[in-house]
Amino acid sequence: MKTFIENKPAIPIVSHLNPNGSKWALKEKLWLGLSKQEYKEQFIRNPVNWVLIFIFAIGIPILLQRYIFGLGSITHGSNDYPWGLFLGFGLFGMVPLSASGFLLGTTVEIFGRKDFTPIERLALLNGLLGYFFAVVYLLVDLGMPWRLYYPMIVSLGPAAVLFLVAWHVATYLSVQIAEVSSAFFEWIGWLKGKRFIKSITIGLTVAGIILSTLHQGALGALFTYAPTKVHPLWLSANFQWIHFFCSAIFAGLSMVMVSAALCKRYLTWRCDRQFLDNIDRCTLGLGKGCAYALITYLVIKLVGIAHDNEWAYLLTGWGQYFMLEMALAVILPMMLFAYGVKHQRVGMVRLAAWISVLGIIWNRLNTSMICFNWQTYQEIPHWKEIWATVTVFAIYFIVYRFILYRLPILYQWQGER
């Protein structure tokens, strides 16, 4: 893209008007103002696309195999590990990383911290896509994906935790679509729609907080159904929901920091000055929030251990693994965040964000797979299951990039807004 931008003053598209006075057609907007030939050239030039093609070349047939021959054909089909990577990573990992939407929404709209506005839309989009793809992972994992809507209308089991997850993820997805749609309305130039969304922003944001609190918590509470299977250090019947909710706070914030850092580095052409000039300051601000969330999380994890009097487990092998997780995924990023924020070291805060993103995925995999059935055996997923998981993640990446290239997420739309 950079090469084209140098030679073509009209792109990147930032307003409805072409510099020669005519309006951009929707089709031109979709092609980023490039001709088909140019679009192809930039696609081929980007090495990331070749990696993606490689992933899809093997991954798409695997996904087809899953839908034609059943889950058992690409996984071990284990009855002892009913939930594998699709849920362990796709649902339990992606959802906390998507808490960014409601967190930044709350910061800007509810707490009135307008200084975080430059990063708000990125956070909302990150949230929306994360949830959407958590549902995509569900569609891969569910035995009968075509019955996804059953808990909504066909047969209701309202006393089950998963019922809550289903309803809240569904409603929250709609809330997030509404929140992100204002960027879409600007882009297509339908201001009425944007104003309507703006008029209900507070309602949407508060709904977002409620739904997020409950379903982030509910994902944790799902494991309280298995008090004899999950290792006691990763399961606290009383506090599991708040452990999951609290860790989603630093996970979501870290994810948006990571995403913003990647955009700044690799999507510079799409960012405007307002984004580029403010991103470091916003990162430091979010880093501060992360440090607070991490220390809170550490303390409530300890409270969980104390409450169930599980200290003796810390001396076992599992206990050492637990302490390793706490040290690498909680204490280390916490220190880096605190030090980085205090000494205004943006690079260090970004490193901490990367660590805590990986750390939260590690924690969710520990809870759902590695420390599950801790008294019997551990199962290593089938390579096809791993590849399929990576494939869905690659689709997520493409959709994310597709939207960032086009909608006013990293830049402000010029003219009528």
Added chain:
Amino acid sequence: MKKLINRRRFLQGSLVASAAAAFPLAKNTAAANFEGYPDSMGVLVDLSRCVGCRSCEAACNKEQNLPAPEKPFNDFSVFDELSHGQKRRTDETRYTVVNRHDIPGLKHPLFRKIQCNHCLEPACLTSCFVNAYTKTPEGAVIYDASVCVGCRTCMIACPFNIPAFRYSSAFDPKIMKCIFCYDTRLVKGLPPACVEACPQEVMTFGRRTDLLEMGRQRIRENPDAYVDHIYGENEAGGTAWMYLSPVPFEQVEFNTAVPKEPILNYVKDFLSIVPMVLTIWPALFTGIHLLATKKEKMEQQKKSEGSES
């Protein structure tokens, strides 16, 4: 003014939502002391009588029209099969299995039959978000494949690792588990096929309350032959299938860590915060919003007043 109406509508909405959420919770609280249907049936399994002939496995296979096994039912080498170091378990081809357990200090091995224990307050049922499971007054825990989405939470929740999933099918997968021969036998008052097939009278079919009495009596009359515990009397809140054993239950690889209360009790802490969050959060966060933006609004007001005068 427009905003105010929005907010009020919003609050109304959340009240309705929390009322809806409170309803199933109320049902749960009532169920907290549920001790099972009064005349529900059960089976008492006496491990000291079982010789491992696998007749029950064969009878189940036939009654439930399950696929023919790889090895015939008179092949006893299956007792040596291990997968991931684990003895055989129920899966999509078998609702019940018998395993051999060599007990140190005992001259002969013990055999233990596994199948659904038909809990009084089943974890599978309470964790199911489409109500696919039903506990019938006769005592069976049955499953309705026509509403199942295949999320497999029931398999996570079952403390006895019983439900299995038909992973091999892309178009007709479902949960596979023992249903106490509900439709073919239990409704007619008949014992399940496995019980009827047993040549050793290992299993006794009867009202659960009577079986408990019988179990206690056997222990009382023969205190040296049994450990003083009926597995399933209180495990997971009580089960319809119960066991007597001549040796401590963990030696026959029973999970003795299964809590003596329904699994649902572990989930209630979370379920009870749901209506609170639904009702308190809207007020709390709109309140914070008003507090946080008050200064801004006052400044705006001042500015507009200043420009008027």
